[in-house]
Amino acid sequence: MKRNMRFLLAGLGLSLVIAFFLSPLASSLPDGLEKVLEKLLLGEPVEEGASPASAPLPDYVVPGVKNKWVSTALAGLVGTIVVFAVALLMAKALARKKSSPAGRKSD
Amino acid sequence: MHIPPGYLSSEVAVGTYVVGVGVCTAAVWKANRDLSEKQIPLLGxxxxxxxxxxxxxxxxPGGTSGHFLGALMLAVLLGPLTACLVMAVVLAVQCLGFADGGLDALGAxxxxxxxxxxxxxxxVYVFLKRFLPKTRAGFLASAAVAAWFSIVLSSAFCAVELWLSGKLPLGVTLPLMVGIHSVIGLGEAAVTVGVLTVLMEARPDLVRDRLSTRTAAMVAE
Structure with missing residues (x-):
């Protein structure tokens, strides 16, 4: 259990460092699909995502935070924590139902 | 390669939703039976x-960019169905929270x-692992090649869906998508091998649990 906790902290810590410190450095060039859509649909720029109102942090920026660097870093941090929490809760809910930990091997 | 909103016909959107939700349901059912306590933090x-x-x-090259996907890495560590479920969580958060990928295209x-x-x-990974030497190198090579295929194949399916939606001709889109993504796939293979190598050092048990006993013994050496 202690080992699991250490792994959890190290893994989550690394992910948060990536999201906060490295994501602002990421290339802002269009990705493969965007590039193909741009090229074939006569250069009209690709509209990403749904209408801005529906997503709280559209395009990985925090609305209202002017500094692009800080904005992306914060959005990355929030997203990583949310994904971690959702996945962890889902795993807890799914694994709990089992009566004995011994037994079947996973696929 | 998150498909933006408004590119898929309703038939393609619904069809892919049905398959996606179907596989995730199977994943929930399987995880309910098999997910061990030890895997909970790993999953998160x-x-x-x-x-x-x-x-x-x-x-x-070519004024475009790519990023790590992680689906194959998840499949090696957590199994194919759980990997799909984790990808669905990530994609849903990206779509709903960050407007990355359309809600109509979330299924696709x-x-x-x-x-x-x-x-x-x-x-693909299982198939390769069967034929390559049962060593650490064989294991990593199987994961690397499968990781490359994971990017190239999903980009090919993406092209097919845009074609079926009547958006783009397959003959043009498919070679472009596959061409760009065969380069991005090299990055995917490199990161996948990197993560698996680090995990084999840090937590060999997490990797070993997913391998057959024979491969595991060789990898542990």
Whole structure:
């Protein structure tokens, strides 16, 4: 259990460092699909995502935070924590139902 | 390769939703039976890592960029169905929270990046592992090649969906998508091998549990 906790902290810590410190450095060039859509649909720029109102942090920026660097870093941090929490809760809910930990091997 | 909103016909959107949700339902059913306590933190951490790593777009030649997907890595560590489920969580948060990928295309994105890249390409990995030497190098090579295929195949499915939606001609889109993504796939293979190598040092048990006993013994050496 202690080992699991250490792994959890190290893994989550690394992910948060990536999201906060490295994501602002990421290339802002269009990705493969965007590039193909741009090229074939006569250069009209690709509209990403749904209408801005529906997503709280559209395009990985925090609305209202002017500094692009800080904005992306914060959005990355929030997203990583949310994904971690959702996945962890889902795993807890799914694994709990089992009566004995011994037994079947996973696929 | 998150498909933006408004590109898919309703038939393609609904069809891919049905398959995506179907596979995720099977994954929930399987996890309910098999997911061990030990895997709970692994699942959370890997999902967080995949989300964070997907933000790191790296430039590739031709004025475009790519990023790590992580589906095959998840499949190697968690199994094909659980990998698909984790990808669905990541994709849903990206779509709903960050407007990355359309809500109408979420089914297709789960299909391409979860079902095809994760669950499907897991079997490419299994197939290769059977024929390559049962060593650490053989294990990593199987994962690397399957990781490359995961990117290329999901980009091919993406092209097919845009074609079926009447948006783009397959003859033009398919070679472009596959061409760009065969380069991005090299990055995917490199990161996958990197993560697996680090995990084999840090937590060999987490990797070993997923391998057959014979391979595991060789990898542990």
């Amino acid at each position: 951490v890997m999902a967080a890592f995949v989300f964070a790593a997907q933000m790191l777009n790296f430039p590739i 994105n789960i299909f391409n990046m979860g079902v095809v890249a994760g669950a499907g390409c897991y079997y």
